[in-house]
Amino acid sequence: MLKVPYVTSYLTEHFGDDAFGTIEGYEAKGGYRAARRAITQMSPDEVVELVKESGLQGRGGAGFPTGMKWSFMPKETDGPKYLVCNADESEPGSFKDRILMERAPHLVIEGMLIAAWAIGASKSFIYVRGEYAYPAKQMMRAVQEAYDRGLLGRRLMHSDFNHDIVIQRGAGAYICGEETGLLESLEGKKGQPRKKPPFPAQFGAFGRPSTVNNVETFAHVPHIVSKGTDWFRSFGTEQSPGTTVFGVSGHVLRPGLFELPLGTPLQEIVFDHAGGPPEGRRVKGVIPGGMSMPILPAHQLDVPMANEFLRERKTMLGTGGVMVMDDTTCMVRVGELVSYFFRDESCGQCTQCREGTGWLHQILRRLERGAGAPDDLDILLDVAGSMEGQTICAFADAAAWPVQGLIRHFRSDFEEHIRQRKCPFPESFEL
Amino acid sequence: MVISELTRGQIADEITKYPLKRGALLPALHWVHAELGHVTHECAAELGEIFGIRPVEVMEVVSFYNMFYDSPQPRHHVRVCTNLPCSLRGARTLLSRLESHLGVKAGEVTPDGRVGLGHEECLGACAYAPMMRVDDVYYEDLDFEAATRILDSLD
Ligand SMILES: Cc1cc2nc3c(=O)[nH]c(=O)nc-3n(C[C@H](O)[C@H](O)[C@H](O)COP(=O)(O)O)c2cc1C
């Protein structure tokens, strides 16, 4: 099935056109003009400033300002600097990076070229999750096309700039999406996240200053360079400009991708765009940004999808993976499933994370089976609390938050399991 | 020598792309899996020699990643995604029906070694659920009939 977003904007408007994935088709739509302009007419500092002014925030989950991240890179160094594209996309509920790589590999490459110029990187690595065999193949083909056209390699675009892109395939480990886990993996090691500081801008890939950005983050950059910051800021909110590619899944009539301005109300995405829940069902809860982000109950779907608003509701945009659950759904079961995932994927370096994810899963499993005790909810919150902000990477927080969110908004689901000594949702999805 | 000249050539080529040799270890392991299906101790020793690391360091990396194996594998890996988006759309039901169809439980291999059935975490196909990955290929928007047709056509 052709994966074209139901709603498109500047990133995805040509996704229906197969030729857009090829260099000819991409150049026919004006492709690589932005990179040419940046590299031949702008200084690296000018590019950094432009991206800063645009207000672009990273689309990999944390929403860090991209221009600021680039400005952390040391200007003068006695050796190479590297750029890394995080294409590990394994946050459950997220599939936008995959489709971007499949349908618009050159857009990603062009964004990387501009970033590489801005930070002075001689080499880039694209780390594609191992399961994404087809997207990796598309990226490899596109990189080769770019070399053949003189857009990569030595003295590219007849400038003094040299740049190489290496594509590495991961091998099945969620934690390699965390940027320092990714760097370890890139170096041929176990993908165990590093202690920070030092941050990648000081000590990144192979010990060299490096910048890590998400696939979609790069895809916005050529548009900013060619159309300017005012244009970019005409999308989205004051604090969160631009569009993003929302991926909607779960109990909706039209699951799929929707490229919409940041700040679009969640209910508009769920009901108007994705068609809402099946006939006769009501929405019970929505996870707004991939599985690490706390759930929102049905009465909070008025929230604009931008971090400044989502934070007030104790959640975040994350990767824009919107998961919709209707009123058949047992939220304890959701908790069990979510905590199983985190237990399975913890890299095990930190005690709080390794033990905590195990405890969360064990207790939620017990609760779901009707064998929970009244103080289990307190224990869950206690364990979750002890995992926050205590570990080498944010994985442990990402494991604790969803559980806290489920209890915050669906406490009665948990209490009913304890009171009735069984799951009171016979129609809930099978586990 | 268990790693062929051809694969060694590919590994040598990968090594040229990295600032440090060791960076090419994951690509090398992918090549080795393409040729041999899994990493034996002999193979780890040979890789250790190529990369100038101890065989146990190679095996540590192998055991960290789900897509690397230290034992012989079934001819085909069939994995149904059972993470939340897929489960909300019936992935577990599909998986249990496939279990009965193949006569094995998830995590097991058919007696003829043809199919290893399993479940997997989110594969980035959330809107196209339920889905399964057969070796390197995604099959999406599945129902039981479509899934069994695919399984039955595997050699
Ligand atoms: C557990 C964990 C998993 C992550 N997985 C991904 C991922 O798959 N893809 C991604 O782009 N960022 C992921 N991130 C965020 C990265 O660490 C990093 O912030 C991001 O790649 C930076 O890019 P950006 O600034 O363009 O958003 C993850 C973070 C954590 C803590």
Ligand code: SF4
């Ligand atoms: S928080 Fe968890 S995943 Fe992150 S480094 Fe510690 S143990 Fe590993």
